[in-house]
Amino acid sequence: LSDPNWWRQAVVYQIYPRSFADANGDGVGDLQGIISRLPYLVSLGIDAVWLSPFYPSALADGGYDVDDYRDVDPRLGTLSDFDELVEALHGAGIKLIVDIVPNHSSDRHEWFREALAAPKDSPARDRYIFREGVGDQPPSDWDSVFGGSAWAQIEDGQWYLHLFAAEQPDLNWDNREVRDDFIKTLRFWSDRGVDGFRVDVAHALVKDLSEPLPSKTTLPRQSESNGLHPLWDRDEVHDVYHEWRQVLNEYDPPRSAVAEAFVPATRRARYASAKGLGQAFNFDLLQADWDYDRFRQVIEENLALAEQNGSSSTWVFSNHDVVRHATRYGLPKDPDGAWQDGKAWLLSNGTEPTVDVEQGLRRARAAVLLMLALPGSAYLYQGEELGLQEVGELPAANLQDPAYFRSKGAEKGRDGCRVPLPWTVGGLSFGFGAGGSHLLQPKWFGTYSVEAQEGDADSTLSLYRKALAVRRGLQSSEDLEWVDGVDWSLHFQRPGGWQSITNFGAAPIELPDGAVVLSSAPLEGDKLPADTTAWLI
Numbered sequence: 001l002s003d004p005n006w007w008r009q010a011v012v013y014q015i016y017p018r019s020f021a022d023a024n025g026d027g028v029g030d031l032q033g034i035i036s037r038l039p040y041l042v043s044l045g046i047d048a049v050w051l052s053p054f055y056p057s058a059l060a061d062g063g064y065d066v067d068d069y070r071d072v073d074p075r076l077g078t079l080s081d082f083d084e085l086v087e088a089l090h091g092a093g094i095k096l097i098v099d100i101v102p103n104h105s106s107d108r109h110e111w112f113r114e115a116l117a118a119p120k121d122s123p124a125r126d127r128y129i130f131r132e133g134v135g136d137q138p139p140s141d142w143d144s145v146f147g148g149s150a151w152a153q154i155e156d157g158q159w160y161l162h163l164f165a166a167e168q169p170d171l172n173w174d175n176r177e178v179r180d181d182f183i184k185t186l187r188f189w190s191d192r193g194v195d196g197f198r199v200d201v202a203h204a205l206v207k208d209l210s211e212p213l214p215s216k217t218t219l220p221r222q223s224e225s226n227g228l229h230p231l232w233d234r235d236e237v238h239d240v241y242h243e244w245r246q247v248l249n250e251y252d253p254p255r256s257a258v259a260e261a262f263v264p265a266t267r268r269a270r271y272a273s274a275k276g277l278g279q280a281f282n283f284d285l286l287q288a289d290w291d292y293d294r295f296r297q298v299i300e301e302n303l304a305l306a307e308q309n310g311s312s313s314t315w316v317f318s319n320h321d322v323v324r325h326a327t328r329y330g331l332p333k334d335p336d337g338a339w340q341d342g343k344a345w346l347l348s349n350g351t352e353p354t355v356d357v358e359q360g361l362r363r364a365r366a367a368v369l370l371m372l373a374l375p376g377s378a379y380l381y382q383g384e385e386l387g388l389q390e391v392g393e394l395p396a397a398n399l400q401d402p403a404y405f406r407s408k409g410a411e412k413g414r415d416g417c418r419v420p421l422p423w424t425v426g427g428l429s430f431g432f433g434a435g436g437s438h439l440l441q442p443k444w445f446g447t448y449s450v451e452a453q454e455g456d457a458d459s460t461l462s463l464y465r466k467a468l469a470v471r472r473g474l475q476s477s478e479d480l481e482w483v484d485g486v487d488w489s490l491h492f493q494r495p496g497g498w499q500s501i502t503n504f505g506a507a508p509i510e511l512p513d514g515a516v517v518l519s520s521a522p523l524e525g526d527k528l529p530a531d532t533t534a535w536l537i
């Protein structure tokens with residue numbers, strides 16, 4: 001249990017707690033719901049759970065607007081439920097990673113309420129970023145990620161900075177009290193037995209607000225940061241993480257941390273450094289189309305980077321912010337490469353694209369075998385093990401995501417991947433809970449349910465379970481050797497003679513020598529069909 005490197009090749013399963021399982025029947029998932037599904041988590045064979053925010057919150061941004069960093073949202077449970085969850089998971093040999101949101105609090109956080117009540121230039125205001133406007137205009141022309149100005153005005157005329165929703169005021173990371181309070185939060189959860197942290201927008205936090213504030217027209221894009229942007233990916237942010245690392249290393253085993261940082265691959269290493277958080281998400285596959293060249297390039301680049309900085313690679317196809325990959329892979333190929341521009345997280349409803357569900361699922365199945373054969377850690381998002389599709393038909397009145405309310409009006413936001421999981425073929429809320437479901441599940445959800453797939457050896461759920469079991473037996477060192485030969489195939493070998501081969505082409509290809517232990521789709525004689533991955537030993 002106390003292996004300090006447990007995270008290096010861990011399979012981490014992301015739970016979006018409001019949509020996983022609802023034990024108290026109020027239509028919203030909760031901690032007891034997760035505990036009740038422990039046998040399911042065990043049956044998957046994951047190493048760790050990453051829990052998205054479960055803190056008290058007005059849910060202006062699905063819980064990423066935190067009212068109190070050291071408590072549990074009463075709708076989700078209590079601190080003692082949390083302790084019970086930790087104990088239950090640990091008893092089953094599963095680690096727990098919690099989400100921490102340091103860039104911004106909610107506007108209901110005690111500190112923000114104090115700031116509003118306090119005079120200008122007071123210590124209470126200094127915990128956030130308040131500025132005078134220019135005439136009746138905000139201090140600068142900066143946009144928030146969710147659309148509209150990044151500044152909101154308060155009663156006395158000052159403006160505060162919010163990179164996300166107005167209900168998410170940015171904290172001032174030049175303020176020592178803010179830094180100390182987050183260390184207190186890290187200790188609070190570490191003391192409760194949490195094994196690691198997922199750090200939300202880790203590339204924000206420290207900002208350069210020196211006057212004059214530059215116009216957005218002169219700034220590099222967030223995804224092309226170079227350390228000079230006043231808001232994103234500043235080198236000084238690593239001082240924060242170096243301090244955190246010392247705290248996290250006081251625990252046995254040291255608490256892990258993974259950075260959510262939308263930065264170019266070349267700048268990711270800083271976040272993954274052993275002196276800092278230790279690991280960073282690589283979203284390159286999540287943002288890539290199903291494309292041989294791009295996959296190969298991303299995998300090579302990330303393995304090389306991880307080796308250089310002593311961290312391990314991370315792989316992720318889906319999370320609570322993006323259109324589910326079983327759906328993305330069913331969309332027509334994007335000629336403009338728009339997926340790579342962050343648009344993976346919003347399905348436009350201007351012209352509804354036709355989704356080829358069969359193709360999407362086939363590729364998603366091939367993708368997970370590829371991912372699980374790679375060295376490094378794999379991050380799975382709840383429901384992907386069911387091959388779940390994005391829910392495109394949520395009625396407008398049911399949408400919750402601020403991206404929907406705030407952006408240009410043509411986008412659905414991120415609710416379509418956050419619809420509560422279907423556990424049973426039928427029944428109220430497909431077994432999610434006894435009180436309906438806060439995001440409406442479509443009629444077709446039951447066909448993807450756990451119940452529908454459980455007894456079916458060919459189901460996507462069975463594929464995930466088998467793959468995780470086989471991986472557990474085969475995973476050893478982090479070495480990988482490419483085998484080149486067959487066009488359009490990603491073929492590599494891992495220690496112990498484990499081979500993975502994915503056919504990205506349209507025609508079936510010859511299988512290499514070896515015994516097939518698992519394939520994402522039935523083989524065609526001794527050929528590997530299109531959009532299929534096979535494992536051989």
Ligand code: ISL
Pocket residue numbers: 061062064065101145164200201222260262320321342
């Ligand atoms: O800015 C982006 C793309 O250009 C975003 O990808 C951004 O970095 C990302 O959305 C950050 O996400 C995280 O923080 C948000 C929250 O809404 C998301 O759910 C969370 O994953 C604000 O806390």
